Amino acid sequence: MMIESILFYVGAIIVAPFFSAVILKVKAFFGGKKGPPLLINYYTLIKLLKKGSVYSTSTTTIFKLGPIVSLCAVLTVLMFLPIAGVKPVFSFKGDIIFVLYLLGLGRFFTIAAAMDTASPFEGMGAAREANFPIICEASFMMILVLFYKMTGNFNLSSWFSDTQPMTLWQSAGSPLIFVVISLFIILLTENARVPVDDPATHLELTMIHEVMVLDHSGPDFAMIEFGAFMKLFFYATLIARLICPFNTGHLAVDVSVFAGAILMVYVAAGITESVMARYRMDRVSKFVMTSFALAFFATILTLEFIG
Amino acid sequence: MNLFYMSFLILFSGGILALVGQRNFALMKMLSVVSLATGCLSGLIASAQALWQEKVFQFSFTYLNHFELSYKIDSLSAFFLVVIFLISMIAVIYSYHYMDHSENALATSVHYFFFSLLIISMALVVTADNIITFMLSWEIMSLSSFFLVIFDYGKAENRKAGYLYFIFSHIGAMFIFAAFGVVYGYTSQFGFNGMAGLPDTVKMIVFVLAFIGFGSKAGVFPFHVWLPHAHPAAPSHISAVMSGVMIKTGIYGILRVYSLLDYHVSVLGMIVLVAGVISGILGVVYALGQHDLKRLLAYSSVENVGIILIGIGIGMIGVATGNPLMAILGFSGGLLHVLNHSIFKSLLFMGAGMVLHKTGTRAIDRLGGLLKRMRITGATFLIGSLAISGLPPFNGFVGEFFIYLGAFNGTLFGNTAFVAGVLAVVSLAVIGGLALACFTKVMGVVFQGEPRSRAAADKDETGNTMLFAMMILASFCIIIGVLPGIFIQMTLKGLSSVSMGYGRIPLEPFIQMTENITLAAVVFLMVLLVLLAMRTLAYRGKPVGRKGTWGCGFTQPTPKMQYTGSSYSASIVEFFRPVAPFQEHHPPVEGRFPEKTIYHSRIDDIAERHMTTIIVRPVMWMFDRLRWIQHGDIHLYIGYIFLAIVVLLFFV
Numbered sequence: 006m007m008i009e010s011i012l013f014y015v016g017a018i019i020v021a022p023f024f025s026a027v028i029l030k031v032k033a034f035f036g037g038k039k040g041p042p043l044l045i046n047y048y049t050l051i052k053l054l055k056k057g058s059v060y061s062t063s064t065t066t067i068f069k070l071g072p073i074v075s076l077c078a079v080l081t082v083l084m085f086l087p088i089a090g091v092k093p094v095f096s097f098k099g100d101i102i103f104v105l106y107l108l109g110l111g112r113f114f115t116i117a118a119a120m121d122t123a124s125p126f127e128g129m130g131a132a133r134e135a136n137f138p139i140i141c142e143a144s145f146m147m148i149l150v151l152f153y154k155m156t157g158n159f160n161l162s163s164w165f166s167d168t169q170p171m172t173l174w175q176s177a178g179s180p181l182i183f184v185v186i187s188l189f190i191i192l193l194t195e196n197a198r199v200p201v202d203d204p205a206t207h208l209e210l211t212m213i214h215e216v217m218v219l220d221h222s223g224p225d226f227a228m229i230e231f232g233a234f235m236k237l238f239f240y241a242t243l244i245a246r247l248i249c250p251f252n253t254g255h256l257a258v259d260v261s262v263f264a265g266a267i268l269m270v271y272v273a274a275g276i277t278e279s280v281m282a283r284y285r286m287d288r289v290s291k292f293v294m295t296s297f298a299l300a301f302f303a304t305i306l307t308l309e310f311i312g
Numbered sequence: 313m314n315l316f317y318m319s320f321l322i323l324f325s326g327g328i329l330a331l332v333g334q335r336n337f338a339l340m341k342m343l344s345v346v347s348l349a350t351g352c353l354s355g356l357i358a359s360a361q362a363l364w365q366e367k368v369f370q371f372s373f374t375y376l377n378h379f380e381l382s383y384k385i386d387s388l389s390a391f392f393l394v395v396i397f398l399i400s401m402i403a404v405i406y407s408y409h410y411m412d413h414s415e416n417a418l419a420t421s422v423h424y425f426f427f428s429l430l431i432i433s434m435a436l437v438v439t440a441d442n443i444i445t446f447m448l449s450w451e452i453m454s455l456s457s458f459f460l461v462i463f464d465y466g467k468a469e470n471r472k473a474g475y476l477y478f479i480f481s482h483i484g485a486m487f488i489f490a491a492f493g494v495v496y497g498y499t500s501q502f503g504f505n506g507m508a509g510l511p512d513t514v515k516m517i518v519f520v521l522a523f524i525g526f527g528s529k530a531g532v533f534p535f536h537v538w539l540p541h542a543h544p545a546a547p548s549h550i551s552a553v554m555s556g557v558m559i560k561t562g563i564y565g566i567l568r569v570y571s572l573l574d575y576h577v578s579v580l581g582m583i584v585l586v587a588g589v590i591s592g593i594l595g596v597v598y599a600l601g602q603h604d605l606k607r608l609l610a611y612s613s614v615e616n617v618g619i620i621l622i623g624i625g626i627g628m629i630g631v632a633t634g635n636p637l638m639a640i641l642g643f644s645g646g647l648l649h650v651l652n653h654s655i656f657k658s659l660l661f662m663g664a665g666m667v668l669h670k671t672g673t674r675a676i677d678r679l680g681g682l683l684k685r686m687r688i689t690g691a692t693f694l695i696g697s698l699a700i701s702g703l704p705p706f707n708g709f710v711g712e713f714f715i716y717l718g719a720f721n722g723t724l725f726g727n728t729a730f731v732a733g734v735l736a737v738v739s740l741a742v743i744g745g746l747a748l749a750c751f752t753k754v755m756g757v758v759f760q761g762e763p764r765s766r767a768a769a770d771k772d773e774t775g776n777t778m779l780f781a782m783m784i785l786a787s788f789c790i791i792i793g794v795l796p797g798i799f800i801q802m803t804l805k806g807l808s809s810v811s812m813g814y815g816r817i818p819l820e821p822f823i824q825m826t827e828n829i830t831l832a833a834v835v836f837l838m839v840l841l842v843l844l845a846m847r848t849l850a851y852r853g854k855p856v857g858r859k860g861t862w863g864c865g866f867t868q869p870t871p872k873m874q875y876t877g878s879s880y881s882a883s884i885v886e887f888f889r890p891v892a893p894f895q896e897h898h899p900p901v902e903g904r905f906p907e908k909t910i911y912h913s914r915i916d917d918i919a920e921r922h923m924t925t926i927i928v929r930p931v932m933w934m935f936d937r938l939r940w941i942q943h944g945d946i947h948l949y950i951g952y953i954f955l956a957i958v959v960l961l962f963f964v
Contacts, residue, residue: 056854057851057854057855057856058851058854059857059858060856060857060859061858061860062860062861063761063762063860063861064861065683065684065690065760067694067760073843074840076843077836077840078836080839081832081835081836095831097828097831098825099713099825099828100828100832102716103704103709103713103832106702106703106744107703107836109701109703109744110703110704112748113701113703113748117694117755119756120752120755120760120875121756121761122761122861123680123681123760123761123762123869123874124862124869124874125873125874127875128756128874128879129879132879132880132883135745135748135880135884136749136883136887138745139745139749139884140742142741142742142744142745143738143741143742143745146737146738146740147734147737147738149720149737150733150734153720153723153724154723157724159717159720224847224851225847227850228843228847286883287883287886304734308730
């Protein structure tokens with residue numbers, strides 16, 4: 006079992022960049038363009054790894070630690086994630102809290118690396134990066150309360166592996182749709198997608214995440230990009246398991262069902278990105294609050310069923 | 313037990329030595345630092361032993377033929393003693409190089425005297441076993457810390473902070489007196505033991521009164537107003553002891569009264585929890601809005617006391633709703649956060665002290681780029697910031713993790729526990745996010761980037777004992793974060809003397825949880841090592857250059873263009889505007905070649921603002937009316953005394 010978990014872990018790391026390219030393809034489709042090849046992210050990573058770096062004279066060691074710690078956080082997080090219903094490498098009671106706080110650690114270092122450059126643009130991005138996820142964390146916690154109340158268990162494995170998502174649907178019912186939407190909003194916010202942030206432009210004043218990494222280059226930048234692909238994969242997996250909770254027991258079938266589901270999540274993100282504009286910065290908080298409200302109502306509604 | 317006597321003796325003699333030897337500054341400092349540190353060390357060893365063996369020590373003697381002074385060290389006292397002696401010892405070590413103004417010899421020696429009194433009185437507070445002893449120690453503690461706050465009494469601002477502290481600590485003490493007065497009225501004895509036998513409504517009143525009194529010492533919103541004034545005024549190691557340890561005696565008081573009353577209803581837990589939630593969120597919002605480094609840290613203490621109270625509240629509700637797991641998790645998480653906060657908050661205050669010592673300013677927006685020259689200060693401050701933001705694998709995470717587990721556990725049982733659990737979970741998440749924003753601001757603006765003023769440019773760190781103290785504390789942050797097992801055991805042992813109606817608390821399930829944290833932290837560190845190695849490989853033989861920061865095409869950047877602390881926090885504070893009124897002041901920019909302009913922003917503390925209008929003004933008005941009583945005529949004053957005695961005779 007352990008071998009299988011590790012294989013899936015490694016597999017997830019390998020395929021994560023591929024899925025992110027799907028979003029680009031969808032956006033290109035909406036723009037009437039051909040778009041970059043689906044393997045574009047691998048090419049970018051290899052290109053970056055071949056290069057050297059230029060460091061700002063303002064920076065310190067923290068600037069170099071930033072990409073490493075945030076990548077390390079995401080790599081560790083994936084070890085607790087059940088991929089395609091397979092049990093994760095590690096699991097313990099309350100691991101999800103560790104996971105969320107580990108993502109917080111990654112954020113701390115991304116922000117610290119941005120502040121290290123003394124650039125006003127990066128400071129601006131850092132301030133926004135510190136601001137919006139606050140509410141995301143609260144709504145994620147609200148979702149966890151719901152899951153915990155449904156199952157009485159408190160780890161990712163017991164909610165997302167095997168047929169567990171089906172059990173969640175059976176006990177929670179339709180309010181779980183709210184949870185899916187809420188998680189999708191969290192996905193968009195945490196991964197710097199439209200309508201919270203725009204990953205396509207490098208125009209500093211409109212940006213959050215992209216502007217924070219302006220000064221990184223070469224292998225350091227490759228690590229940041231790689232980390233971002235996997236973070237998106239983490240959230241997408243959670244949603245994919247919820248929208249496609251089936252599990253047949255045949256590994257091949259399960260994996261392809263899961264791949265289809267996760268593809269749907271990425272396509273949905275791509276469509277959102279194509280048909281929406283970015284919100285004005287002061288509207289973003291309200292958008293993120295929506296996810297908290299949805300999660301909250303879902304929990305209140307399910308209280309009825311459990312009694 | 314002998315070790316305890318010895319430690320008090322050494323501590324007190326250290327204080328006396330400081331007073332006697334002020335002629336020779338270097339010798340006086342050396343002697344008092346050594347004896348205070350030795351005293352703390354022996355106290356630490358003694359209390360750690362007492363905690364580990366769970367032995368109860370008792371001791372009493374009669375004072376003035378009337379009052380019995382009695383002391384008792386049970387495991388809860390021992391836990392707080394460990395915290396008190398540990399942090400005080402490190403603060404004393406730090407002070408050796410911090411107090412280096414020999415022209416200030418008199419003030420320095422007096423400071424060491426009161427410092428020794430403060431340590432002794434804190435230790436006496438947590439061991440006092442009857443009302444008289446407790447209040448006596450409590451007053452000594454308040455007074456000695458008052459004299460430490462006005463150490464730099466030349467500045468009007470510091471004197472004002474001192475007076476504010478003096479008033480608040482006495483109003484707080486009055487509430488505690490009132491609580492104990494009610495107890496005495498029913499039991500007619502000074503001992504604590506009769507408290508469990510009070511009628512329920514009386515217990516409720518006693519708890520609420522005591523909570524207000526102890527809460528004002530602990531810095532619970534809205535009784536925290538003195539804290540952000542007094543803590544920055546004191547020398548930095550004293551701020552460290554006050555913020556790290558002294559306010560925890562308030563927490564001790566709440567726990568002790570709760571334990572003595574032995575009264576388990578959800579209402580009390582809810583009061584504590586809600587107070588914790590409000591202090592936690594507002595504390596960190598106000599911290600985020602501060603421009604003064606030490607004031608920011610002081611507000612962050614309000615936040616952390618909030619987290620501790622959330623833990624205790626969850627614990628109390630757990631007991632009241634018959635849910636032992638929730639209770640133990642909440643209490644032990646709260647207690648562990650007492651230890652954790654004392655460690656990282658004193659670390660941060662010491663780092664701030666180093667910055668203040670070298671640059672001469674506490675204004676965050678005048679600093680910057682200090683990390684390049686102050687490597688140890690910067691690195692330890694970074695560790696402290698990570699720990700206080702509750703991030704793994706540092707110690708702040710462990711306490712919060714336990715409180716989270718307790719709160720989540722509560723959501724499974726009944727309405728009260730559910731509401732409490734959800735409230736605690738959501739507010740802990742919000743507090744965590746805000747704390748992260750707050751401390752990335754401090755790190756980013758004070759230590760990173762480029763210096764924003766001459767004061768911050770080219771400043772080195774010196775003072776070996778200061779660096780040593782910070783390194784010790786930083787290593788504690790990591791040790792507790794990676795290996796929390798033994799420290800959770802400490803809290804569980806400490807809890808064993810809090811009456812919750814349980815027998816022995818089983819250790820295994822909780823040890824299991826700490827092992828999980830250890831496992832996860834080790835996995836994280838392993839991955840980090842692998843990545844570091846891979847990064848080194850990836851950069852082998854690659855060209856690595858150094859150039860100015862990319863200015864997006866702008867070629868003449870200056871350090872003034874950096875994001876400041878105020879701009880960093882503006883959008884977050886804006887979100888909380890109803891509770892944190894945000895004011896800015898700047899003249900409009902006019903003309904084609906605008907002249908130099910100013911910008912000023914601040915956020916108001918609503919507790920402070922309303923206290924002035926609701927309480928202070930009416931009280932001032934009332935006393936203004938009563939001014940005729942004070943006429944300066946000595947005969948009439950004697951008449952007052954006579955009259956008072958006669959009137960009293962009728963009642964007694």
